[in-house]
Amino acid sequence: MILDALLRGVLVPALVAGVLLILIDRLPGREGGRGARNWLGAIPLAAGYASTQVALVGWPAFPPRESTHGLFYIAIAAALLSPLATARGIRAPLRWIATAVLAFGVPVLLLRSRIVQRWSAGESLLVVGALGSSLLAVGGAAGTAARLPGPLSYVVLLIPLGSAAGVLGLSGTALHAQLAGAVASGLGAGFVISLTRGGAPASPAMARFSSILLASVLITGHFYARVSVASALLIALCPIATACTEGLERGRSLSMWQRTLIHILGPGILGGTSLGLAVRAFLASDAAGF
Amino acid sequence: MSRLAWTAPAALLLPLLAPSAVPAPSPAAKTYKIDSVHSSALFRIKHNNASYFHGGFHDISGTIVHDEANPAGSSVEVTIKADSVSTGNGKRDDHLKSPDFFNAAEFPVLSFKSKGVKKGSAKEELEVAGDLTIHGVTKPLTAKVAHTGTGKGQRGEVAGFETVFTIKRTDFGMNYMVGPLGDEVQVTISLEGEIQ
Numbered sequence: 001m002i003l004d005a006l007l008r009g010v011l012v013p014a015l016v017a018g019v020l021l022i023l024i025d026r027l028p029g030r031e032g033g034r035g036a037r038n039w040l041g042a043i044p045l046a047a048g049y050a051s052t053q054v055a056l057v058g059w060p061a062f063p064p065r066e067s068t069h070g071l072f073y074i075a076i077a078a079a080l081l082s083p084l085a086t087a088r089g090i091r092a093p094l095r096w097i098a099t100a101v102l103a104f105g106v107p108v109l110l111l112r113s114r115i116v117q118r119w120s121a122g123e124s125l126l127v128v129g130a131l132g133s134s135l136l137a138v139g140g141a142a143g144t145a146a147r148l149p150g151p152l153s154y155v156v157l158l159i160p161l162g163s164a165a166g167v168l169g170l171s172g173t174a175l176h177a178q179l180a181g182a183v184a185s186g187l188g189a190g191f192v193i194s195l196t197r198g199g200a201p202a203s204p205a206m207a208r209f210s211s212i213l214l215a216s217v218l219i220t221g222h223f224y225a226r227v228s229v230a231s232a233l234l235i236a237l238c239p240i241a242t243a244c245t246e247g248l249e250r251g252r253s254l255s256m257w258q259r260t261l262i263h264i265l266g267p268g269i270l271g272g273t274s275l276g277l278a279v280r281a282f283l284a285s286d287a288a289g290f
Numbered sequence: 291m292s293r294l295a296w297t298a299p300a301a302l303l304l305p306l307l308a309p310s311a312v313p314a315p316s317p318a319a320k321t322y323k324i325d326s327v328h329s330s331a332l333f334r335i336k337h338n339n340a341s342y343f344h345g346g347f348h349d350i351s352g353t354i355v356h357d358e359a360n361p362a363g364s365s366v367e368v369t370i371k372a373d374s375v376s377t378g379n380g381k382r383d384d385h386l387k388s389p390d391f392f393n394a395a396e397f398p399v400l401s402f403k404s405k406g407v408k409k410g411s412a413k414e415e416l417e418v419a420g421d422l423t424i425h426g427v428t429k430p431l432t433a434k435v436a437h438t439g440t441g442k443g444q445r446g447e448v449a450g451f452e453t454v455f456t457i458k459r460t461d462f463g464m465n466y467m468v469g470p471l472g473d474e475v476q477v478t479i480s481l482e483g484e485i486q
Binding site for chain 2: 004056057058061065066067068113117172173174175176220223224225226282285
């Protein structure tokens, strides 16, 4: 059972994302593989994620019947729209539209059942507005990762997703833990490739994709499982912590180790605290194990 | 007057003249309100391909119309709250309520609504056909229902009915962990209704 979970949730997405990342790296372009990497960068992660979801629960219904189905289509939309939302050569209005569709489309799609069954129009607007604005901030901050040195850029994206996987697993949804873990595994493959093949950092599109999927699994975890607001908020703040530490580092000459430590510290503390809160809630519950 | 002018009102009246799909209950039909406290909705599923594991729901409501003389006039509507799933282990119950299985937050109820009832082959047995909705997916289901008895409760006559049937959870979009947890689920519904 554990081997099967590892195969579907870790190995499959890592292999799919890794192979696609290497292939994209080899594509000819103005900057070697990097031009293509910026445009296609989120596709390996989305493919890794999608293969895990299909392996775990099959193809989702279309139109999505539940939020888990919605996650699949969010991954595809995020893979296609993240390059538009982040590429410098794109005209500003188009970039803003892509950014807004991603930020506000995610809560609308994931919280559809609440919007239809439970909330008033005002409540729905408030929640979607607040979550969409938070997604704008988190997505913008996540772009900082793409400016960090190669392997480090993957690590700062991986920490919040890995923490989210742990928190989701402790909060009653093993499926969503595996789905968050699938994105983390794809980033892990990127880290290994970056470490061994010349240190190319994660592309801005990849960083935006990761932030969208991170927010999506946290929203479903909070509204449909037992992820606490505190745990979700702490993890969502990880990309903002990375943006802050990048600001602190600017203009100082630091060794590679000092740089790594500074950038890992913020997300590490936030992710670790979030996990700690989830462990405490898990242990405080009335029974032992599934 | 044109032919269409004659035929249109006639066509409108036809459904009134034709026999209804679900016959109306006879005056002898009795209506019972399901008593949640004395009704059970239990399930049995294989764990690790080894043992059978049992669980249930404790919030059951609905109505039974029982027409002994004319079974076709009988009907049943049952609603079960997904959030009331219970297996004797808090964490496992939370897991069952989560999006991995019942997704109780998005699909708060499981339900059955009969579409047709006929007399079964055995004595005191009914064959009930209807729509079963679990996890937001509706599938047709025909179940053999035993009328287990009639007695006297605190508020008047009570009647009991029981059915056992098997479904595949993947038919209802509950696809997670098929393997460690079986696909086939045996369901036992035992209802006690108080006369209205």
